[in-house]
Amino acid sequence: MPIVVNVDVMLARRKMRLNTLAELVGITAQNLSVLKTGKAKAIRFSTLERLCEVLECEPGDLLAYEHFVPSLTLRVKTEADSLRE
Numbered sequence: 001m002p003i004v005v006n007v008d009v010m011l012a013r014r015k016m017r018l019n020t021l022a023e024l025v026g027i028t029a030q031n032l033s034v035l036k037t038g039k040a041k042a043i044r045f046s047t048l049e050r051l052c053e054v055l056e057c058e059p060g061d062l063l064a065y066e067h068f069v070p071s072l073t074l075r076v077k078t079e080a081d082s083l084r085e
Contacts, residue, residue: 002065002066002067002068003038003063003064003065003066004038004063004064004065004066005035005036005037005038005040005062005063006061006062006063006064007021007032007035007036007051007062008036010055010057010061010062011036011055014055014056016055018032018033018036021051021054021055024054025047025050025051025054026050027047048062048063
């Protein structure tokens with residue numbers, strides 16, 4: 001997924017536990033864990049706003065976009081391949 005969630009980085013910087021952050025933000029620890037692991041499909045702006053307030057950060061500190069470029073796989077032609085042709 002090209003969107004990377006950096007909640008764990010901000011938790012470490014703030015020396016805060018996931019359960020504490022969940023309680024302060026007003027969401028369940030399980031939902032915050034889903035967000036933290038990058039498995040969330042969406043996030044409400046109100047939740048993002050509250051995360052930023054509690055962690056004293058900007059949305060860009062929590063979310064990043066990583067452009068994915070598929071790598072090319074090179075196939076080496078072997079002698080066996082030549083015999084099959």
